[in-house]
Amino acid sequence: MRPTVERQVVLPWAQVLRISFNALRARLFRSLITTATLVLAVAFVAYTFAVYALLNALWPHAPSELQEKIVSSGYELFAGTFGSTPKDRWLIALSLLVCAVGIVNAQLMAVTERFREIGTLKCLGALDSFVIKLFVLEAVYQGLLGGAAGSALGVLVASVTLLVKFGTAVVRHFPALELAWIAAWSTGLAMLLSLTGVLYPAWVAARMEPALALRTEQ
Amino acid sequence: MNGNGAHNVVRLVDVVKVFRMGQQEVQALRGVNLAIRSGEYISIMGPSGSGKSTLFNMIGALDKPTSGRVFIDEVDVSQLDAYELAWLRCRKIGYIFQTFNLIQVMTAIENVTLPMIFAGMSRDEYMEKGMELLKLVGLAERYQHKPPELSGGQQQRVAVARALANDPAIILADEPTGNLDLTTGEEIITLLKHLSKERGVTIISATHDIKMLNVSDRVVWIRDGRVDRIEDREKLKISVGEVA
Numbered sequence: 372m373r374p375t376v377e378r379q380v381v382l383p384w385a386q387v388l389r390i391s392f393n394a395l396r397a398r399l400f401r402s403l404i405t406t407a408t409l410v411l412a413v414a415f416v417a418y419t420f421a422v423y424a425l426l427n428a429l430w431p432h433a434p435s436e437l438q439e440k441i442v443s444s445g446y447e448l449f450a451g452t453f454g455s456t457p458k459d460r461w462l463i464a465l466s467l468l469v470c471a472v473g474i475v476n477a478q479l480m481a482v483t484e485r486f487r488e489i490g491t492l493k494c495l496g497a498l499d500s501f502v503i504k505l506f507v508l509e510a511v512y513q514g515l516l517g518g519a520a521g522s523a524l525g526v527l528v529a530s531v532t533l534l535v536k537f538g539t540a541v542v543r544h545f546p547a548l549e550l551a552w553i554a555a556w557s558t559g560l561a562m563l564l565s566l567t568g569v570l571y572p573a574w575v576a577a578r579m580e581p582a583l584a585l586r587t588e589q
Numbered sequence: 590m591n592g593n594g595a596h597n598v599v600r601l602v603d604v605v606k607v608f609r610m611g612q613q614e615v616q617a618l619r620g621v622n623l624a625i626r627s628g629e630y631i632s633i634m635g636p637s638g639s640g641k642s643t644l645f646n647m648i649g650a651l652d653k654p655t656s657g658r659v660f661i662d663e664v665d666v667s668q669l670d671a672y673e674l675a676w677l678r679c680r681k682i683g684y685i686f687q688t689f690n691l692i693q694v695m696t697a698i699e700n701v702t703l704p705m706i707f708a709g710m711s712r713d714e715y716m717e718k719g720m721e722l723l724k725l726v727g728l729a730e731r732y733q734h735k736p737p738e739l740s741g742g743q744q745q746r747v748a749v750a751r752a753l754a755n756d757p758a759i760i761l762a763d764e765p766t767g768n769l770d771l772t773t774g775e776e777i778i779t780l781l782k783h784l785s786k787e788r789g790v791t792i793i794s795a796t797h798d799i800k801m802l803n804v805s806d807r808v809v810w811i812r813d814g815r816v817d818r819i820e821d822r823e824k825l826k827i828s829v830g831e832v833a
Contacts, residue, residue: 376664376669376676378672379675379676393694393695491686493678494684496680496704497675581652583652
């Protein structure tokens, strides 16, 4: 009798989705802290661009005194439209950078906390790819949640601020489609940030020998 | 399920393990030779730092030897790729740890069914078998509880049920009673002995719990990374008697 070893099956995505979703839900508070970083960064980006979108929609319909008010509030017009200044872009880049560092930090912590769990999963027959998928999916959920919340917050704050500053004309010429587009791409940005942050920690976790993971004190 | 019942389920040949700690090299195992027959109940005894846990990791294919060979069911573990290794850990070996190592965020039944999910079973199959196993360890009515809501003994019983999930040939237990009080520890030992008798599972347990000796078929004493001596139960009674 020649003993044989078979190859471990790769888990179907449905199972990985379910497991990662439950893992995230069970650690809701912990993951909300990571998500909060994303919310803030994305809210800032969405706010900046939403303000320009709102102003651009408003400008052609605004009476001259309102136009004067807008310009005197410090918004600069370039060739008839409002847009991000180099200073804005610099600030956005900086905030995203800080956010990315924060996310990597938070994810590294989260992975370190779970070394023993990862070791156990590997003892039970988890493949490296499963561990990676688990962390990547959790990051995707966090990205979606943080992105949606952040961009909604940014757009909302921009609308309310301009409403207070320039009156109801802002609502009458509300660029809904454009704002939705801003919300969409900033959510995508959050996903990208979240994924960037998790890739290295997930890779470290997946490659670990189970014995090493189990040896960590807890 | 053990075939002819006499073949070597685990075989170690000249296994050496060296850990590098900065500049220093620590020889945890210095050439271990060991053969464990199918269906045996083996205890690996030795003081802490003797290489017991390292040996446990070698037998469990959890770590690679620096040199030498480890055979599980006559398959050389070093020849396996990641997929085969995962299959081996999933199907052939059930692990029990001193610290239980249940997934904290999962319920008892989710913990028990996880190896079966990894093995690709369908939901109906693994739920049925999971409940069966929890019944076997006497925790059927607590299947929805998470580890923090269970006592140490209960957690270890969930771990035993999890170890049995895919009907492994070997159960590897690393100090299974180390974190339990006397009575609960005895319960776990009785449960393991029962399993080894009823199901013919090979049980390999690293321990320094004397209670383990009474149920073991053989005891392997490890000292300084080497097999110091191997004793059968009959002979053991005498030496334990002498100590007492």
